[in-house]
Amino acid sequence: xxxxxxxxxxxxxxxxxxxxxxxxxxxxxxxxxxxxxxxxxxxxxxxxxxxxxxxxxxxxxxxxxxxxxxxxxxxxxxxxxxxxxxxxxxxxxxxxxxxxxxxxxxxxxxxxxxxxxxxxxxxxxxxxxxxxxxxxxxxxxxxxxxxxxxxxxxxxxxxxxxxxxxxxxxxxxxxxxxxxxxxxxxxxxxxxxxxxxxxxxxxxxxxxxxxxxxxxxxxxxxxxxxxxxxxxxxxxxxxxxxxxxxxxxxxxxxxxxxxxxxxxxxxxxxxxxxxxxxxxxxxxxxxxxxxxxxx
Numbered sequence: 001x002x003x004x005x006x007x008x009x010x011x012x013x014x015x016x017x018x019x020x021x022x023x024x025x026x027x028x029x030x031x032x033x034x035x036x037x038x039x040x041x042x043x044x045x046x047x048x049x050x051x052x053x054x055x056x057x058x059x060x061x062x063x064x065x066x067x068x069x070x071x072x073x074x075x076x077x078x079x080x081x082x083x084x085x086x087x088x089x090x091x092x093x094x095x096x097x098x099x100x101x102x103x104x105x106x107x108x109x110x111x112x113x114x115x116x117x118x119x120x121x122x123x124x125x126x127x128x129x130x131x132x133x134x135x136x137x138x139x140x141x142x143x144x145x146x147x148x149x150x151x152x153x154x155x156x157x158x159x160x161x162x163x164x165x166x167x168x169x170x171x172x173x174x175x176x177x178x179x180x181x182x183x184x185x186x187x188x189x190x191x192x193x194x195x196x197x198x199x200x201x202x203x204x205x206x207x208x209x210x211x212x213x214x215x216x217x218x219x220x221x222x223x224x225x226x227x228x229x230x231x232x233x234x235x236x237x238x239x240x241x242x243x244x245x246x247x248x249x250x251x252x253x254x255x256x257x258x259x260x261x262x263x264x265x266x267x268x269x270x271x272x273x274x275x276x277x278x279x280x281x282x283x284x285x286x287x288x289x290x291x292x293x294x295x
Contacts, residue, residue, distance in 0.1 A: 006091050007050065008032075010061045010163065011079070013137060014097030015130060016116055017107045019147045019155050020063055023097060026159035027061040029250035036063040040075035047090070066116055066130055075137070096134075096141035099148045101127050172251040172281045173241060177211070177269040179261025179288040188255035190240075192233065198223050200263040210289050211266025220267040230268070234275060241280065261288030 010032065012023050028034045038046060043062065050057045064075055079092060099107075101124060108115060108123040115126030117133075138144065143162060147155050178185055180195065200206040200219050209216045220226060237254070244252050254272070258264040266286050273284040 006058065007047065008059045009047075009090055009092045011075075011092065011094045012061055012063045012097070013065055013075075013094065013134070013141075015099060015104060015127070015134065016065065017104045017111075018097035018099045019145075019150070019152070020065065020097055022152045022155050023095060023159055024061055024063050026156045027163060030059075030160065030164050032059045032061040032163075033057045034061045034063070038062050038064065040064055040078045043075075043078040044081050066133060076140070093143055094137070094141040095143040095145070096138050098138070098144060098146050100146075101131075103148045171245045171249070172283060173276060174251060174253045175269045175273045175282065175284045176253060176255050177261055177265035177284075177286045177289065178255055178257045179259060179265070179291065180257050181260055182288050182291060184257065185253070185255045185287065188253045189244075190252070191255040191257060194229070194256060194258050194264045194268055197226050197229070197258075197264050199259070201259070206263070209263075210286075211263050211268075211270065212286070212289070216263055217267040217270070220264050221271070226268075230271065234272070237272070237276070241276070261286065261291065 010027060012020050012027070014020060024034050024036060033050070035046070046062075047060075050060060079094075104127050105123050115121075115123045115130070117126035117129045145155065145158055150158070176185055176188065180193070184191055197220065200209070200216050203219065206216050206219060211217055211220065221230075241252065256265045256269045256272075266289055269284055269286065273282045276282055
């Protein structure tokens with residue numbers, strides 16, 4: 001591995017119930033390779049394994065907390081070892097999540113979970129013990145976020161603001177064409193049926209072609225009903241996509257289906273991917289375009 005290539009390492013830690021799950025999910029959406037509850041003693045060995053990926057994994061997020069209390073004291077030793085061995089390679093940040101005791105107690109009551117340091121006692125007893133054990137670690141953290149008054153979506157926004165280099169990468173729109181005869185995509189958030197539009201399948205010279213070819217796309221797009229549909233769906237998506245983004249979703253999958261997923265759906269998926277390309281990170285895929293010769 002080139003010594004000039006840095007590996008960004010975010011160690012997520014802090015009080016139990018302060019939002020570590022939301023933090024690691026947010027970093028995962030930003031492209032970080034995430035590992036939960038990794039024993040600190042294994043960090044150097046794990047980094048060696050990552051280095052063997054030849055730069056394919058250069059952003060890591062590791063959740064380290066008192067669930068692994070037996071090994072927790074080795075955290076500083078592991079961090080120091082990385083710093084001393086290859087300071088130019090590793091950009092290590094400790095993200096410490098905290099909240100007021102009363103709020104943590106409230107969260108434990110709401111979830112009906114026991115505190116990891118007070119399995120059979122009062123949550124507050126475990127919280128006080130945990131705060132004492134984490135005191136030195138909090139003092140060494142580069143990033144501290146108090147989640148007392150934060151909703152999960154607000155914490156997510158803070159994480160994205162602090163760790164995302166390009167804000168628009170945090171929200172992706174996946175436009176997928178498909179054929180109903182092969183089933184509706186199970187991962188689609190929105191599905192639109194365009195089987196009512198004129199079908200190139202019934203035009204002999206267009207039948208073997210796909211919506212990726214200009215002759216087919218021109219045929220699909222020339223009809224009045226197609227243009228009306230495009231106008232109405234573009235207006236709907238212009239309203240909905242910002243709402244999804246504001247809600248904190250990292251991506252939306254929009255399925256556009258025709259009978260076989262070869263002509264009409266392909267044309268319209270390509271069209272809308274171009275329409276919104278300047279506003280969002282767009283990905284377009286055609287699930288069934290190569291399946292079968294008939295629609």
